[in-house]
Amino acid sequence: MRLLLHIITTALSIAAASSLAFAQGASIQVEQPWSRATPAGASTGAAYLTINNKSHDADRLLGASSDVADKLQIHEMKVVNGNMEMREVTGGLSIPAGGSVVLKPGRYHVMLIGLKKPLKEGETIPLTLDFEKAGKVSITVPIRAMGTGHDDMPGMGHMDMKK
Numbered sequence: 001m002r003l004l005l006h007i008i009t010t011a012l013s014i015a016a017a018s019s020l021a022f023a024q025g026a027s028i029q030v031e032q033p034w035s036r037a038t039p040a041g042a043s044t045g046a047a048y049l050t051i052n053n054k055s056h057d058a059d060r061l062l063g064a065s066s067d068v069a070d071k072l073q074i075h076e077m078k079v080v081n082g083n084m085e086m087r088e089v090t091g092g093l094s095i096p097a098g099g100s101v102v103l104k105p106g107r108y109h110v111m112l113i114g115l116k117k118p119l120k121e122g123e124t125i126p127l128t129l130d131f132e133k134a135g136k137v138s139i140t141v142p143i144r145a146m147g148t149g150h151d152d153m154p155g156m157g158h159m160d161m162k163k
C-alpha cells in the first residue's frame with residue numbers, strides 16, 4: 001500500500017512538473033520564420049515571422065539577438081505623407097492575449113543591423129526573441145532567395161531611418 005501510494009505521488013508530481021513546463025513553453029509560438037538573401041556588401045537584412053500568443057495575458061516582443069549581426073531591432077514600416085518610412089518600435093511590439101502578430105514585408109520586421117557576412121539562400125539564421133513575459137524564445141530562420149516578398153525594400157539603403 002505504501003509502495004502504491006509512493007508510485008501515485010511520484011506520478012502526480014511528474015505530471016504536474018511536465019504540464020507546467022508545457023504551459024510555459026507553449027505560451028508563445030513562433031511560426032513561419034524566414035529571411036531573404038542579401039547582396040554582397042549589404043550591411044542590413046530583415047527577418048519575418050508570425051507570433052502566436054496562446055496565453056491569457058498580453059505579451060511584448062522587446063527585442064532580438066543573433067550571432068549574424070551586430071544589433072537587432074524591431075522595426076515598423078508605414079506610409080507617411082506618401083513615403084515609406086521605417087522606424088524602430090519603441091517599448092516593444094505588443095502581442096495580444098490569444099492573438100497573433102505577423103511580421104512581414106511592408107509592415108513589421110526584425111532588422112538585422114551590421115551583418116557580419118551576407119545572408120545566403122539555403123542557409124539559416126539562429127535568432128533569439130526576447131519577450132517580456134515568455135522570456136527568450138530561440139528559433140531558426142531559413143534564408144530564402146533574394147527578391148522573395150518583393151513589396152518592400154531591397155537592402156533598405158534608400159530609406160530614411162526615422163527616430
Ligand SMILES: [Cu+2]
Nearest residue numbers: 075086109111
Ligand atoms: Cu528595418
